[in-house]
Amino acid sequence: MENISAGMSERRLIMLAADGEARAIRTLYDRYAPRVYAVVRRIAGDDDLAQDYAQEAWIRAIRALPTFRGDARFSTWLHRIAVNSALQALRKAETRRKREAPIPDQVPVAPRGGDALLQKQLERALDVLPEGMRRVLILHDVEGYTHEEIGDTLGVTSGTSKSQLFKARAKMRDLLSSLSSASQEHGAEAWSI
Amino acid sequence: MEHLTAETLAGLVDEVAQPEEAAHLAECQVCRAKLDDYREQTEALGNLPEIVPPRGDWGVLEARLRSEGLVKTPGAFERLGLAQTPAWMKVAAAVMLYLGGTGTGVVLAHNDKPQALGEMAMMSDPTMFANSATVDDAASAVRIAEQYYVSALARYRELMLTESGGQPGVDQMSKYAALEHLAAASQAALRQAPGDPYFNGLLASVLGEREATARMVSRKDNWF
Numbered sequence: 001m002e003n004i005s006a007g008m009s010e011r012r013l014i015m016l017a018a019d020g021e022a023r024a025i026r027t028l029y030d031r032y033a034p035r036v037y038a039v040v041r042r043i044a045g046d047d048d049l050a051q052d053y054a055q056e057a058w059i060r061a062i063r064a065l066p067t068f069r070g071d072a073r074f075s076t077w078l079h080r081i082a083v084n085s086a087l088q089a090l091r092k093a094e095t096r097r098k099r100e101a102p103i104p105d106q107v108p109v110a111p112r113g114g115d116a117l118l119q120k121q122l123e124r125a126l127d128v129l130p131e132g133m134r135r136v137l138i139l140h141d142v143e144g145y146t147h148e149e150i151g152d153t154l155g156v157t158s159g160t161s162k163s164q165l166f167k168a169r170a171k172m173r174d175l176l177s178s179l180s181s182a183s184q185e186h187g188a189e190a191w192s193i
Numbered sequence: 194m195e196h197l198t199a200e201t202l203a204g205l206v207d208e209v210a211q212p213e214e215a216a217h218l219a220e221c222q223v224c225r226a227k228l229d230d231y232r233e234q235t236e237a238l239g240n241l242p243e244i245v246p247p248r249g250d251w252g253v254l255e256a257r258l259r260s261e262g263l264v265k266t267p268g269a270f271e272r273l274g275l276a277q278t279p280a281w282m283k284v285a286a287a288v289m290l291y292l293g294g295t296g297t298g299v300v301l302a303h304n305d306k307p308q309a310l311g312e313m314a315m316m317s318d319p320t321m322f323a324n325s326a327t328v329d330d331a332a333s334a335v336r337i338a339e340q341y342y343v344s345a346l347a348r349y350r351e352l353m354l355t356e357s358g359g360q361p362g363v364d365q366m367s368k369y370a371a372l373e374h375l376a377a378a379s380q381a382a383l384r385q386a387p388g389d390p391y392f393n394g395l396l397a398s399v400l401g402e403r404e405a406t407a408r409m410v411s412r413k414d415n416w417f
Contacts, residue, residue, distance in 0.1 A: 020265030020384060025258065029251060034243035041244050054246060058254055062263045122237055141238040162204070169203035169231055176234065 010074055018065035025062060032075060036082045042138045043086040045127040053089050057082040083143070083153065087135065094131070125175035133168035140165050197224045206231045262387030265380060365406055372403040 016024035041050035139145040147158035258264045325331035379396035
């Protein structure tokens with residue numbers, strides 16, 4: 001068994017992880033878990049689901065590691081797996097219960113000041129966006145996918161992706177306005193989660 | 194004057210405005226302000242930070258990876274920190290540990306007798322293996338049971354050879370090397386089918402035989 005060190009090349013780490021070396025897998029996990037969790041959490045729109053989806057994404061990625069040839073960056077490859085895994089899990093969940101998340105008029109968000117507050121508002125607004133809109137908005141505006149890539153990932157045309165994105169942005173703006181009004185009307189008292 | 198729709202403005206964040214849209218924006222402060230809002234919103238979304246997963250996620254993931262055979266179970270030498278040691282030294286180390294009286298099972302996972310004695314107490318109540326409340330407890334029970342099985346197997350083989358007074362008929366070093374390969378193959382098979390009892394049993398048997406062979410090597414040649 002080889003010593004795993006912080007300076008070890010990613011390529012070597014991946015080879016060891018593909019061979020089932022626990023510490024190499026752990027090192028990759030420590031390095032990329034926040035990125036994987038972030039995208040999965042935003043797609044899931046829910047903490048509990050996100051944990052399940054992130055687990056599934058990692059299991060898939062580790063399972064598929066022997067097929068990773070290094071054509072793309074590992075982070076990109078892993079990110080794709082996380083997105084696809086979360087989307088697939090979400091589709092399964094949708095099939096089980098055809099529901100759309102209700103959009104509350106006001107969503108209380110904890111005040112953290114300045115950017116932190118805006119980030120919190122954005123996260124909360126993302127959580128209550130209808131799922132179809134949320135997926136496209138996250139993939140495009142948060143994760144930087146092109147409409148062609150979104151089309152491939154979601155199985156829609158790039159035109160549909162654009163149309164959904166513009167609707168999602170408009171919906172987001174409405175939601176953010178509601179959140180902002182709520183904060184001004186109710187002050188800090190209303191922001192406890 | 195009719196304002197641009199929300200969706201049109203949302204699209205103009207990264208699309209080129211049509212001449213009539215550009216003309217409207219040049220004259221309409223309301224739509225310009227809204228477009229600025231959309232741009233800020235899009236930029237803020239692109240700058241959202243990563244999210245740290247909840248604590249304990251790795252533990253759950255590791256348990257699952259192990260249950261699916263995606264993580265290699267470290268062998269006795271890795272557990273003892275001898276992973277970098279050449280193969281012949283590993284054999285020597287194994288033999289020395291045996292001669293030191295710690296026993297196969299203890300060598301495989303632990304090197305302290307008090308803990309081994311505690312596990313012996315566990316052995317006296319086999320239901321403890323079947324009543325694990327958590328994945329960790331169950332994994333621990335499996336490891337302990339495996340250690341005792343391997344230990345018992347090694348002792349059984351040793352007694353058989355003693356009683357028969359026979360000498361092994363094959364070159365023990367070659368056999369040891371073959372068993373190393375077999376252990377690796379069994380582990381690879383387990384990664385494909387982690388829950389398969391045959392592969393699990395095979396691996397345990399191979400490990401036991403491998404350790405027993407190491408002992409035979411030491412008796413025959415005393416080469417270390």
